[in-house]
Amino acid sequence: MEKLLKYSKFKKALFGVSGFVFLELEDGMGADVDIENKAIELRPLADLRVYKNVYTGEITKPTKEEIEKAKEVLENPDFVMKGPFYDDFYDKDSDIYKSVQRGERLI
Numbered sequence: 001m002e003k004l005l006k007y008s009k010f011k012k013a014l015f016g017v018s019g020f021v022f023l024e025l026e027d028g029m030g031a032d033v034d035i036e037n038k039a040i041e042l043r044p045l046a047d048l049r050v051y052k053n054v055y056t057g058e059i060t061k062p063t064k065e066e067i068e069k070a071k072e073v074l075e076n077p078d079f080v081m082k083g084p085f086y087d088d089f090y091d092k093d094s095d096i097y098k099s100v101q102r103g104e105r106l107i
Helices: 064-075 095-101
Strands: 010-017 020-025 030-034 039-042 079-082
Touching: 010 064, 020 064, 030 064, 039 064
Parallel strands: 039 079
Antiparallel strands: 010 020, 020 030, 030 039
16 A cells, blocks of 8 residues: 555645545546545546536536545555556556646546
């Protein structure tokens, strides 16, 4: 667990919805943070469907309080796991790596 987060420092919060916040980390990796369960799924791309308001169709932004709680979880999680495309993110020849470098964060 510690190894997965070794180089992962908070950069900015991108999306949020009811207890979940998707963070961009300094190394470019993304972190889907479950605040309540203190769990982190490391994934370079966010699943847009999770953060979309079903009534308005807009992407939901996290509150300042949710961002602070997500930062706390990032510093001291109970559980960390590799999410989809984790390994592809570190392969400089992969399409995932190239899309993140272009600034694409959603699937």
